Amino acid sequence: MPSKSSARHAALTVAVVCSAASTLVLTAPAHADSVRIHDIQGTTRTSPYAGQQVSGVPGIVTGVRTYGSSKGFWFQDPNPDKNPATSEGVFVFTSSAPKVAVGDSVTVTGTVSEYVPGGTSSGNQSVTEITKPTVTTVSTGNEVPAPTVIDSRSVPSRYTPAGDSAANGSVNALTLRPARYALDYYESLEGMNVQVKNVRVTTATDPYAELWATVKPSENRSERGGSLYGSYDSQNTGRIQIQSLGATADFPVANVGDTLSGATTGPLDYNQFGGYTLVASELGTLKSGGLKRETTKKQARDELAVATYNVENLDPSDTTFAAHASAIVNNLRSPDVVSLEEIQDNNGAKDDGTVAADVTVNKLIDAIVAAGGPRYQWRSIDPVNDQDGGEPGGNIRQVFLFNPERVSFTDRAGGDATTAVGVTTVRGKARLTASPGRIDPANAAWANSRKPLAGEFVFHGRTVFVIANHLNSKGGDQGLTAQYQPPTRSSETQRHAQATLVNTFVKSILTAQKNADVIALGDMNDFEFSGTAKVLEDGGALWSAIKSLPKNERYTYDYQGNQQVLDQILISPEIRRDRAFSYDSVHINSEFHDQISDHDPQVLRFRP
Template sequence: MGAFGVSAALGATLLVTSPFSASAADTGELRIHDIQGNTRISPFRGEQVTDVPGIVTGVRTYGSRGFWIQDPRPDDDPATSEGIFVFTNAAPTVAVGDSVTVSGSVTEYYYGGVARGDTSLTQISRPTVSVVSSGNELPAPVVLDAGAIPARYAPEGDTADGNSIENLPLEPEKYALDLYASLEGMNVQVEDAAIVGPSTAYYELWVNVQPELNATSRGGTRYASYEDPNPGRLKVESLVPVGQAPFPTANTGDTLSGVTAGPLDFDEFGGYLVAARELGTVTSGGIEPETTRAQERKELAVAAYNVENLNPGNDQAKFDRLAAGIVDHLASPDIVALEEIQDDNGAVDDGTVSAEQTLTRFTDAIVAAGGPRYDWRGIDPEDGKDGGQPGGNIRNVFLFNPDRVSFTDRPGGDATTAASVVKERGKAALTHSPGRIEPADAAWNASRKPLAGEFSFRGTPVIVIANHFNSKGGDQSLYARYQPPTRSSETQRLAQAELVNSFVRDIVRVQKNAQVVVLGDINDFEFSGTTAALTSGGVLRSAVYSLPAADRYTYLFNGNAQVLDQTLVTPGIKKFDYDIVHINAEFADQASDHDPQVIRFKP
């Protein structure tokens, strides 16, 4: 019965021998739990079913239009869901509380296509619907709270089936993903739920019904390891179209107060979600953007900030907010490594690669915000070779305050020329500054190349390497039908990390006590293989471990606060003060989707 007392393209047809006769399907003897079965795939996939009864528990008139029905007469099997989605394509004509019978084809829908790897959604398609009566009481919702969700996340996939879990019998008492699958399409409820992912432009937010697990210091939920993906997270969407009722604005740390109830659904952008027929109200948790302290006179402050596709086509408000982040919240660092600086016409794909206009407008905005007149250094990429938004030609750039620090220019660096390390007056020096690290290596195909530069602070040389590694695009999701999910994008990041590590080894080999800062959007976690490759041999250490665990996050994805941006230093930097400044990721109103980071030390 799914509950056990707890307080677009169709997929390819899979022929499964049904435990029921064809005549049973034809004569309307099937119930929803028979169709759902005790695995993720219906035993009636591809078959026609007739007069399946149920009560309408939710109606969706936008997107994937249809309605959910639930059988008020459940069986006694906790693995079989009593709810199912009826895909109508057009706006449904039924209403919540209608008792209906549905005939149609049983299908398995894979959001994003079968190859994406996500689990499927069992539904009845091309339906014929008859309303038997209206105004019926809805089946009682299954309450999803801290005690309802199993501690174990998912079973190990069947190795004979490519690590797939979709044909394994569901064990909802044992695994969280199996619990959700066993409740697919059923009426569920959360109450006074912790909001762990802010509302978005797509009218959604994330809650966690187990907020005590891996809690951040500001009311969120931290992604602490691959083995601990936080099973209590659920996305919440409203079944009321936005034009009829506004979706609430919410930040991490707020509470979705009262009752939120509706069918349990699944989509490609957030996995399992509550399609809210009834939506709670947002109670503020009161978090505010953070401000870091200013560097002392003898401290060098080096920051990194992903400014999310900044280009002259952005409105002035974005430039002003990013500038205020630099001045007011980061206290005007001496050096700022920027990621995602686009060319002078943004996503227009006409061969433009210069970013002079972008950087002029940004540095002007910083001055207007009360900050210093930053100078900058960068290398224009080859057109279309560095990935990111097509036509945007994103790249890494250094800003630096010439009143506090000087840049050591060594000419010859360009998009395709590799910088190397030499000894000059007993110190490690770059052959090209600014320069790129092995730009022709296949590790950087369709990805940003690291930007290396030499700086001098109070007479001491410091080498800074700005990075923006390959994105996680193409990885299987935490909700995938393959468990554990495959992180295919990590292969390229590992190769990138090895090249950066090798370059830093060259520096330290020339000068054992060289002071090197490697920072930026690494696009991987502090516990990842990518970080292990960066720190291999002890040539670098990640500064994120200097923070309490509850403060280790720079990005938020599907309700998981996580480290994607990192700062690493060589042993020559013995003492430092590191801060992740939370000003964006937790907020519905954000200037960028990343939080900046800053490290201070005395060279």
């Protein structure tokens, strides 16, 4: 995957610049007098005054943003109309630090525009704004309009209407029904002063001083206090992003399950990274939920423990080696085989043709030994330079670690970055033509993406085939709050093609040996209920073992208030049917503000 911080920084730069690429002008320029904010906002997602000049629009300033490139202020009409579909607040984009204060009564003259955070190609909804403003202060020190309270009773359980098929699924022109749909409800409050009370944190504070919380504490609650994302058809309508309108240094450092006690109040914005966001001028008091990192149980003497762990762009310059080592030794209890994803080459993101990763891997192995773990051996295949996606220059790949005191690796020459591994039958047993080897690396399905790494391991005399995967990411998919409903998941096309190749390869092993032990694991970048999972499982070749857990424990990742499955360990029928196995999603990262990776590792234990 690309570097989270660099991608986010670049995207933030785009999100706060009001450019031609991200502003929709929906009508020819005109002039409108004597309009109120609710007239500008209208009853749909786009203003009936978009592109027009408006004069003397009155309101009270409710929030002032002086940082970044999106400088401006929110103001709200203290005399609302009686239509719940029309917002009474709007953002005024000033481009420089505004010369108003909260409580000022002002009139604004300017041009109404529809700004799309992230640009129109993102599919995001637009934010109604007044741009190029002339602001007149009428009086100061006025009482701010009372915040609208967002709670479990006010937010509908239905998420969104279906978009207009004649407009490619856009909901922009649909009349808002805030009593029926959650997205309509939030849109009807865009720009207004809102408030949430005693909300539970569902995504930990990130490096950008943001967190996600829910106003519906019982909605799809996980065992540790988050909100599970378990279906495309059943959204968590109570989740909302919270940022600070003031100094981020004072923003609460929260984990999942913590509570913002009391009132959190501020304007309701819409941004590129998650949609509707409460930009807080008043933050509730953080109350810890006491969440602790999990530790799995040690495998029995006759159990093989196989794990997958995305270490998030690990390269020799990182400071997280000791922490990752401690996690593998103490939280994962030193699995016999560990599939690592996102191991970068020896100089990380420097794009100079380096592809070897021995420095990176050996530094981790040494740290594991220092943490009291075994001296793992490792196998991998260096990619062709800049051909496997991820952070430019990083050359991420999958790597097998294995404990030679417990399990052996069957080395068979012939595997390289561009040669496809095959399956043969020798004395009635399946055998890889190369070990390690890559699955069909020249296939177009792997363009700019990681190629699966296959290898043979032997435990107590029985061969176990392990396939390490890192399928293409969800980058480019439309967000859950997109203007297009249901949102388009464009990344699935390539991921399904990749899953088909993995499934076909597993079937070739099972054709050669019906009772073969096969494990396909890694960062699948898709849910256990997804089309990708169905393709991987096609014909009964594999089964996602995370489905052996109770539903409220099925998650490996936490994104925008939703706990979800991205990392999976899929097993062949022989492992599932004939031998007892146990599965554990070990929650050490995704729920915590001080995570060393954004993924939780997974561990499978079974008796070959």
